[in-house]
Amino acid sequence: MSETPDGVFVGSDHDHGNCVSTALDSAAAVCQRRGVRLTPLRRQVLELVWQSHQPIGAYAVLDALQANRRDDAPDGRTSAVAPPTVYRALEFLLGQRLIHRIESLNAYIGCVHPGARHAALFLICNGCGSAAELESATLLTAIDNAAADAGFAIERVAVEVAGQCPDCQGAVDVA
Amino acid sequence: MSETPDGVFVGSDHDHGNCVSTALDSAAAVCQRRGVRLTPLRRQVLELVWQSHQPIGAYAVLDALQANRRDDAPDGRTSAVAPPTVYRALEFLLGQRLIHRIESLNAYIGCVHPGARHAALFLICNGCGSAAELESATLLTAIDNAAADAGFAIERVAVEVAGQCPDCQGAVDVA
DNA sequence: GGCATAATGCAATATTATAACATAACATAA
């Protein structure tokens, strides 16, 4: 009776290269439209954030950036990438609504509605680390109503639900 | 038309001593019932977390603990309190559901339903730093439904809404 | 008291994030 049509969690089989290229293309379009610059660094960071459907920490991005530069350098000689470099790029991407920050993990994940102002619900698997971004009109209405009742003016909303995704529950069942 | 009967945000006038003593008494009862120990340290940390209705960081608790000890010491000579001391006490209090962690602030706040297993919604004021803990059946149902649709087994829920409380909106309006 | 367990003390270190200032890249107008 339970249905997971395509599943909000992507399978291990899906064409992830497509996820990445779509995200990069959308980001370029959004930035173009807004007259802001998706510089090579920012684009690289966005690509790294999209390297999987698992939220990635700033320092993991930093390490990956570093590795990329070593690969690109003619002889492997490169200066180290420093934290502010990464944090500034992440801040830019957050500001343009191209990524989300997962507060409970101090980590970042690509946004599936790039550029759109919206409040999302995240399902975060404690088993495999994957996260799925959902929208629920009912949920947002409930939050709006609760805030309105309290006379509270909403600025930002974070809804983060941790647990086990369908695959990881299956793995446990088998054991 | 908008109503804030007593207001989910406590006023500056309320009897906060009562908040604290109620919280400490409830905590003692909960721990008694469960056969776990609300040691002097844990009790002190709980009291510090309840010192205001603003989420407090672990290191602020640490500093306050330190100050308390200096006051209590006969001559002011005391050893420093180390981070693990505070984090362990906070972990205990979280485990007993006597406090909540606000993920978006890396901070902690007293629970208004001590000991009860529940998912709360927090309204967090960016103006004054106060936070209000609410329950919304509609909201929790919406989250449960979204998770169920995805075949996701919930373990923990964090709903954190940042914005401006009624008082802080007023302050802006006046300006 | 002797023993097991739980709690705390303590030192070191890991992880996450920001401040402050210098340089480089880019745009545009004299």
Next chain:
DNA sequence: TTATGTTATGTTATAATATTGCATTATGCC
């Protein structure tokens, strides 16, 4: 085209948050 202002990045240092590992002390039970 150089001058100039602006935005982006580099660089160094440090702040803020959190954990690991082991030693010591307190507590409860026999």
